[in-house]
Amino acid sequence: xxxxxxxxxxxxxxxxxxxxxxxxxxxxxxxxxxxxxxxxxxxxxxxxxxxxxxxxxxxxxxxxxxxxxxxxxxxxxxxxxxxxxxxxxxxxxxxxxxxxxxxxxxxxxxxxxxxxxxxxxxxxxxxxxxxxxxxxxxxxxxxxxxxxxxxxxxxxxxxxxxxxxxxxxxxxxxxxxxxxxxxxxxxxxxxxxxxxxxxxxxxxxxxxxxxxxxxxxxxxxxxxxxxxxxxxxxxxxxxxxxxxxxxxxxxxxxxxxxxxxxxxxxxxxxxxxxxxxxxxxxxxxxxxxxxxxxxxxxxxxxxxxxxxxxxxxxxxxxxxxxxxxxxxxxxxxxxxxxxxxxxxxxxxxxxxxxxxxxxxxxxxxxxxxxxxxxxxxxxxxxxxxxxxxxxxxxxxxxxxxxxxxxxxxxxx
Numbered sequence: 001x002x003x004x005x006x007x008x009x010x011x012x013x014x015x016x017x018x019x020x021x022x023x024x025x026x027x028x029x030x031x032x033x034x035x036x037x038x039x040x041x042x043x044x045x046x047x048x049x050x051x052x053x054x055x056x057x058x059x060x061x062x063x064x065x066x067x068x069x070x071x072x073x074x075x076x077x078x079x080x081x082x083x084x085x086x087x088x089x090x091x092x093x094x095x096x097x098x099x100x101x102x103x104x105x106x107x108x109x110x111x112x113x114x115x116x117x118x119x120x121x122x123x124x125x126x127x128x129x130x131x132x133x134x135x136x137x138x139x140x141x142x143x144x145x146x147x148x149x150x151x152x153x154x155x156x157x158x159x160x161x162x163x164x165x166x167x168x169x170x171x172x173x174x175x176x177x178x179x180x181x182x183x184x185x186x187x188x189x190x191x192x193x194x195x196x197x198x199x200x201x202x203x204x205x206x207x208x209x210x211x212x213x214x215x216x217x218x219x220x221x222x223x224x225x226x227x228x229x230x231x232x233x234x235x236x237x238x239x240x241x242x243x244x245x246x247x248x249x250x251x252x253x254x255x256x257x258x259x260x261x262x263x264x265x266x267x268x269x270x271x272x273x274x275x276x277x278x279x280x281x282x283x284x285x286x287x288x289x290x291x292x293x294x295x296x297x298x299x300x301x302x303x304x305x306x307x308x309x310x311x312x313x314x315x316x317x318x319x320x321x322x323x324x325x326x327x328x329x330x331x332x333x334x335x336x337x338x339x340x341x342x343x344x345x346x347x348x349x350x351x352x353x354x355x356x357x358x359x360x361x362x363x364x365x366x367x368x369x370x371x372x373x374x375x376x377x378x379x380x381x382x383x384x385x386x387x388x389x390x391x392x393x394x395x396x397x398x399x400x401x402x403x404x405x406x407x408x409x410x411x412x
Contacts, residue, residue: 025050026112026119027126033384034130034171035161037151043384048101051108064398065110068390071339072103075324078332082303095306102387109391113357114398120360123392124178131175132197134160135204138168142207156268158207166378169205169213171385173370176201177220177363184228184244185359202252206259209268212378216370223366231352289313293322303329320375327381339390340372347393350400361396364389 029050032043051059061069079096083089113119138160141152152158154165162168179198183191205213229241260266293309306327310316317323324333347365352358368389371380380386 023119023122027122030123030126030388031130033127033388034134036163036167036384037161039163044098044101047105047108051104054108054112059108059111060115061107061111062114062398062402064401065107065114065394067342068110068339068394069107071335071342072106074335075328075332075339076100076103078303078324078328078330078335079306081331082305082327082329085300085302086305086308089305092306098382102382102384105384106387106390106394109388110394110398113392113395114402117357117399120357120392120395123388124175124360128175128179128197131172131201131204134162134168135172135200137161138204138207139200157209158204160204165208166210166212167383169208169210170216170371170374170383172201172205173213173216173220174363174367174385174389176205176217177224177367180221180248181224181228181359181363184225184241199255202255206256207265212374216367216374219373220363220366220370223369224363227352227362227366289315289317290319290322293317293319293326297322297325297330300326301330303327303332316379318378320378320380323379323381343368343390343393344372346397350397353400355400355403357396357399361393364392364396368393
């Protein structure tokens with residue numbers, strides 16, 4: 001009997017230790033997602049190993065997550081079929097391997113958040129830390145505060161630890177929106193704790209000079225504020241939302257005016273703020289290539305092969321829907337369309353329900369909507385954080401399904 005009672009605390013300690021290690025492993029993986037200066041990035045190498053280890057030691061997929069897995073796999077099968085249309089496959093297998101790996105990351109994050117909802121907080125905090133660090137790198141690099149930090153800029157724009165400012169900016173949207181939510185709904189005493197990192201992140205978004213990132217953050221912030229307003233029936237809370245929103249807009253306007261006093265910032269802002277750039281409306285510019293690509297898709301149901309469009313016209317599709325048609329064929333396009341519609345519909349249905357994971361679903365959902373819209377003018381195919389967003393939303397969808405089953409079982 002004494003041996004049994006002695007083993008119980010040891011088992012509890014071991015279980016707690018395993019829990020801490022697994023939580024830390026996920027936190028570190030999310031932290032790495034903000035550092036993609038070269039490919040393969042540390043994120044790919046680390047997450048591939050983490051998913052493999054987790055699969056061996058008990059990663060389970062519920063039937064609710066199964067549609068996510070099936071649709072992402074079909075999407076990649078479309079890419080394999082499209083590759084058969086190429087004369088020279090070159091590095092295409094590696095490209096498709098990355099696509100499949102990213103699909104697995106979405107499935108992985110959905111599965112782990114379903115199994116342990118407390119991981120949402122860990123993931124969000126890790127993403128915030130990563131965003132603050134990479135934003136600081138971009139800000140320091142843009143202003144040349146330290147020697148050698150110019151590596152954190154691209155095309156005279158802040159890029160942080162990313163290869164492209166147009167990916168760097170959108171990466172910062174989710175942590176920024178999460179911090180905004182904490183400011184709007186949290187304790188006033190802790191407001192400064194969230195305001196400082198939010199200012200750093202918004203600074204990074206601004207200095208990325210990515211029109212897509214600006215629009216993404218603005219739309220996500222408006223959607224978040226509106227949904228919080230609708231969700232609450234408290235007049236006092238709604239008044240707080242209005243007052244805080246006005247204060248945030250005033251602070252943003254003041255910050256913008258101060259930043260525009262710097263000549264280099266003002267000049268680049270004026271150029272980037274134009275809705276249509278020269279490369280958009282040129283004879284074979286971005287918009288013209290859209291028309292060419294969609295007409296080509298009517299004749300090529302199997303696609304033309306990953307990255308081939310860019311080889312033909314000098315630039316890639318800059319549109320995720322056209323990208324799906326060209327690189328993954330009609331099969332890939334159909335599966336991607338179903339995945340996006342399913343995610344939006346299933347997420348919307350549970351968006352405002354009072355659940356422990358609802359404060360994490362809401363920021364992920366509004367930022368995901370922004371990414372879907374952004375995908376019409378830029379290719380989000382290999383954006384690591386897009387797949388993380390997918391996983392976070394599907395994890396909440398699976399948690400709600402499990403909750404409903406438990407309610408039904410208790411009632412029966």
